[in-house]
Amino acid sequence: MANFDFDQAEGLRRMLAGPRPRIVTFLCATPEDDKGAMLVNLGASLARAGNDVLIVDACARDYGVAQRLGLARGAGLLEVARQECGLNEVIHAAPQGFNVARMKRGAGADEARRLAKSFDVLVKQTGIVIVDGEFGAEDSFPVPIMDSAEIVVQVGTSAASITAAYSLIKRLSQTLGRRPFGILVTGATEAEAKVVYDNMCSAASRYLAVTLTSMGSVPADEYLQRAARLGRAVVDAFPLAGASVAFRRLAGRFALSGMPQLGGTTRFGS
Template sequence: MVDQASGLRQANAQSHYPPAFAFFGGEGSGVSSVVGELAAALAMSGQRPLLVEHQPGNHQARRLGLPTSASFASLSISLGGVSDLLVSNRYGLNLINLVASSEERTRMSPRLWRRLVSEFAALEADNSVLLIDAPQLVDDPTPLCIADNLVLVLSPDAESLTQGYATLKRLAGDYARRRFNVLVNRARDFDEAQAVFTRLSAVAGDYLSVALRWVGFVPLDNTLRKSQTLRRPTVEAFADCEAAQACRQLAQMLPRWHAPDSNAQRSSYLEQLLTTTKSLADLTGH
């Protein structure tokens, strides 16, 4: 599976699609909060981020104060288009709801898929970066298999480290992923964040053939919870708080994190999502 999964990411190369960053981590690590704040910070700085939601429940829309939308899975019934999945705010933050299980994606007709891939490719090419709120690997491995860049979000909790390491191990062993950016969330200070990264590096260095890169941390800040209650991103509602300042700095640096496992140029994200979903289903037999 390793060689074949790696090859899938190199097929059907195109040159005009923006880099894709998939964020993942253990439950309770604050992955969705981090990726939403980074997307908002990028949009407020004049960039054109496309935030890709793979988590059910329209949580990103609610967190960011955006209208809810149809999910990708619903298009097989409604026969709608990509525009039905897309919502935006006044400063250019675009959120698209691609929530669907692997089975729901593969059941869509080839004709519908061709139309949706074409519509999404035009949208994707008009944005500067994709930020993907990825599902848990056990639920749907495809987004983490195909994204150009992977960002592991850890918190200082021991369970976060355990779950993060377990996911790294599977991504390396089953899907040939080798490079990981590591961002520590909810750390009391720089020293605690560095200690979390050091612990992960020590364990991974002993047992996994992966490259881990520290990219920064978001400090523990109760203002984040307050902003979620208000349904506004912290970088907008409480721009001077420590977490907002950290998210703006991380967003500014995010383009420099781009270092994909493969140098091959890729096809549209949605096209890869379909072809890889089907190929992995063939490989695993379900």
């Protein structure tokens, strides 16, 4: 995993500010980058480290976490907003140690407001909320709080993925304004991840005036596929695999710190 540090001073400021809901939306640059598998393993790693984790599947088109885990049937947050069921009925325990809920977009302004209220109640009950999200043609998220919460873009090492990630960041910044975004490089060695991050960081700073923060990287590892076929997280099935080591390090840094707020710095560690 890439050894890129977060701004430690900002992390300290967050801890001193007291507890608050932690919401992180993950977006994927290309369909080839398997975001669902990555989130299952990240969620499992965070849960094994003692964190209370909820993954919200907000994918309308792509293959989301709920579908991957066979938890896509039944009601979701939209049905809670419509008062068709209770909040406890849409939260499902995954065998990997975290909880999963689904969220579809509301139809109309009133339904969208009620969905936002349901989501607000949900996140206050959870330590870390990870959103398996999309930023579609409408250039918006299902609930407004996701606009100001942390956003991480998963990118691979191919030219197509890097180009798509940059285009996505450009759309996000044009819609949400100047703010930092996280970058997670998957299927990459430390050296490859650093090259990808450096190039994207330079381009985003120069042409978009956008600050990027490295969330680290996860290497390509055959044990990821083996664990998926077993229906388990790689950290559980193959704890000594390179991907397991990477996910444990990612989960440790992810749980303790966050991305800099507007005006924060991004730096590399030794």
